[in-house]
Amino acid sequence: MAYSRVMTTGSDEHVGFSFGDEFTRLTATVLGATNVGDVLQRVVDATVRLIPEADIVSITLREDRGRFHTPVETSPEATKLDMIQYDTGEGPCVEAARPEGTTIAASADVAADPRWPRFGKAAAELGVGSVVAAALLPGPGSPRLSGALNVYSRRVNGLDSLDRDAILLLATHASLAVAETQAVTMADLQAAQLREAIDSRDVIGQAKGILMSRRGVSADEAFDILRRASQELNVKLVTLAETLTERHGELELP
Structure with missing residues (x-):
């Protein structure tokens, strides 16, 4: 599936750009990966470049035992937002990161979302208006890591349907990074700053x-x-x- 976006500049000129080149580069990186942390960082960097309203981005990984971690993020604020969800047990990233969870968990207005009252209030206090978390599919090996790509926007309704589609594709690349990297052991996780x-x-x-x-x-x-x-x-x-x-x-x- 090809994606393009039309952006409006200050002079009302419309500039289109294709996501194809970015995804091609990202795929090549994933398939040649030897370090899961490096590839996940590239996925986060690509998300920031491709999603205009991606103000804060992180990746959640969930171990077989149920422990959540944030190995890569764009700022300490991202870790704080993730940690609120890990500690309260509610929020889009923990819902998407669970193996039995939803493919995508999103809220256009976190402060008013009745599903996650504690997370929504805390996220709004940190200046977040909307969020999309897309699931990372667990690999076939052991440990069976699952996770989520988390994108936070400071604007209510900041992430549209096209953004969600792109985030799903980016999450698939992150899934491949985990699956293709050999021997994802605790030593590898330490190397990935977990x-x-x-x-x-x-x-x-x-x-x-x-x-x-x-x-x-x-x-x-x-x-x-x-x-x-x-x-x-x-x-x-x-x-x-x-x-x-x-x-x-x-x-x-x-």
């Missing part, structure tokens, strides 16, 4: 446990405390969690 994601999740879990014990709150409430404190202090969530776990006897969150 070790940082695993460590980040662990330290956030420890910080949540400390807050749950000290304040008598639930896991969701503890995460909300961390998220609000991160925003108020303008400190990355992971950095705040690390500080809390190392110095929890000295610190009190706002």
Whole structure:
């Protein structure tokens, strides 16, 4: 299937461009892949180039045991958006990343979407208006990784049907990257910078446990405390969690 898009410039001149060359280059990269992380990064970079409203992009991978990670992303904000979904268990990226999940999960207005109230509220607070997550198909080998390509737009109704089609194609390329890369082992995942994601999740879990014990709150409430404190202090969530776990006897969150 060939794709083209017509863009309007400030002078109202219409400029068309084909996605064909980009997908051809991406396919060649995927088929010659030896490192899954490099190819996934190229998929993310291509998504930013091809989708005009792709303000934030990430890829979610889900291990056989059910653990989610974000190996590649365009900014720490992408990881934060993904982590909110991993911790609350709701949102488009976790729905699309589950092996039994939907092929595509999308919302034109996350703040008003009744399916994901906690994620929608948090995403809107981070300036996200709409989102599309397309499933990565699990490969035949072991471990059977599944996942999703996540595209966030700051504008409500920012991602149209043509964008969704292109995102599905890009997700297919990411699936091929995982399937074609030989021996996707934990060592490969570490090379793909997943070790940082695993460590980040662990330290956030420890910080949540400390807050749950000290304040008598639930896991969701503890995460909300961390998220609000991160925003108020303008400190990355992971950095705040690390500080809390190392110095929890000295610190009190706002």
